[in-house]
Amino acid sequence: MAVPVLRLGLIGHGTVGQSFTHHLADAVARIERRTGARVQLARVAVRHPDRVRHLARHVHIGDDPQQLASDPAIDLVVEASGAPQAASWLAAALARGAAVITANKQAVANSNVLLQALAHRHPGLFAEATVAAAVPIVRTLRDSLQGEDIRAIRGILNGTSTFVLSAVERGTSWEEAVAAASAAGLSERGSTADFDGTDAAAKLAILATIAWRTPVHVDRIRIHGVGAHSVPVARAVFAEGRRLRLVADAWANDQRHLLIEPRVLEADDPLAQVSDVTNAIELEAALAGQLRWFGPGAGGVRTASALLADVAQAAAGYVATRRTQVAA
Numbered sequence: 001m002a003v004p005v006l007r008l009g010l011i012g013h014g015t016v017g018q019s020f021t022h023h024l025a026d027a028v029a030r031i032e033r034r035t036g037a038r039v040q041l042a043r044v045a046v047r048h049p050d051r052v053r054h055l056a057r058h059v060h061i062g063d064d065p066q067q068l069a070s071d072p073a074i075d076l077v078v079e080a081s082g083a084p085q086a087a088s089w090l091a092a093a094l095a096r097g098a099a100v101i102t103a104n105k106q107a108v109a110n111s112n113v114l115l116q117a118l119a120h121r122h123p124g125l126f127a128e129a130t131v132a133a134a135v136p137i138v139r140t141l142r143d144s145l146q147g148e149d150i151r152a153i154r155g156i157l158n159g160t161s162t163f164v165l166s167a168v169e170r171g172t173s174w175e176e177a178v179a180a181a182s183a184a185g186l187s188e189r190g191s192t193a194d195f196d197g198t199d200a201a202a203k204l205a206i207l208a209t210i211a212w213r214t215p216v217h218v219d220r221i222r223i224h225g226v227g228a229h230s231v232p233v234a235r236a237v238f239a240e241g242r243r244l245r246l247v248a249d250a251w252a253n254d255q256r257h258l259l260i261e262p263r264v265l266e267a268d269d270p271l272a273q274v275s276d277v278t279n280a281i282e283l284e285a286a287l288a289g290q291l292r293w294f295g296p297g298a299g300g301v302r303t304a305s306a307l308l309a310d311v312a313q314a315a316a317g318y319v320a321t322r323r324t325q326v327a328a
């Protein structure tokens with residue numbers, strides 16, 4: 001049987017998208033060996049298609065993500081644009097049967113359609129890159145913990161706020177620490193999502209949706225962020241061996257509770273050991289007990305790792321479905 005070729009369309013070619021295309025070039029042969037399908041980058045959609053992109057000549061570069069998502073010749077749509085309207089592009093691609101792979105937590109966490117798809121394990125939607133970049137928590141929750149009752153989720157889901165709090169507790173001013181995070185490429189200048197809690201809230205909404213198998217819209221999360229007002233507390237608790245961190249917390253008893261808030265962590269709390277852009281996720285499962293993951297939660301290469309994992313998974317799914325159809 002001829003090797004099936006899956007045509008991939010990419011929306012967004014910034015920090016994450018460029019890293020993805022760079023590493024996809026190496027991964028194509030590996031994915032083909034492992035899945036039996038060849039993935040070929042066919043189209044890219046960006047805001048400024050005239051910029052130099054260093055992509056193979058055959059790749060079509062345009063500025064219309066909606067059209068890319070609706071193109072019947074595109075089998076896999078990978079989205080790394082951060083555009084708020086991406087949810088409608090992704091929903092259109094899913095509806096026509098394409099596999100959809102996204103890094104865009106805000107688009108997912110604010111879309112009832114995509115949250116429904118995640119909650120109900122839509123086989124065409126892949127979102128590993130939306131939470132904690134390279135830490136493989138989305139598929140673990142979705143698949144490995146299928147039989148579990150997830151009682152609580154606790155974590156540090158935003159590395160930039162940890163980076164800044166780590167600096168201010170050692171004496172740096174809030175403004176200098178935020179500028180250092182921006183200079184290190186950890187946050188966009190002027191962006192508030194890392195500190196006001198909305199970035200972490202989108203990730204918590206996605207995790208809770210998968211864990212509880214019901215859409216948890218980001219609006220349901222109580223959010224308190226960190227800012228210059230947090231500095232005195234961060235320093236005071238640091239002097240006592242404790243840490244102030246922006247913590248995501250969700251638990252279920254007779255009701256579901258979800259919040260993002262600055263919280264003082266005791267010295268022996270595993271989450272207190274987290275520094276820089278490391279993310280931490282702790283789950284409380286009825287049978288498995290307490291489970292924890294730590295790892296790099298941001299960066300182009302780390303996020304590309306998660307996107308490539310999803311591309312390989314989608315390719316494997318395509319081949320398995322085709323085999324079933326041929327055998328029937």
Ligand SMILES: NC(=O)c1ccc[n+]([C@@H]2O[C@H](COP(=O)([O-])OP(=O)(O)OC[C@H]3O[C@@H](n4cnc5c(N)ncnc54)[C@H](OP(=O)(O)O)[C@@H]3O)[C@@H](O)[C@H]2O)c1
Nearest residue numbers: 012013014015016046047048080081082083103104298299
């Ligand atoms: N950076 C990280 O560490 C990281 C980690 C995990 C997840 N993510 C997520 O990954 C996504 C991308 O992040 P990024 O850091 O790569 O962003 P970025 O560097 O700003 O790149 C965004 C890309 O998307 C394109 N784009 C934006 N809006 C568009 C629109 N309306 N139509 C067409 N193209 C559009 C831009 O086009 P131009 O090139 O023409 O401007 C650019 O290529 C976001 O959802 C982010 O939350 C990022």
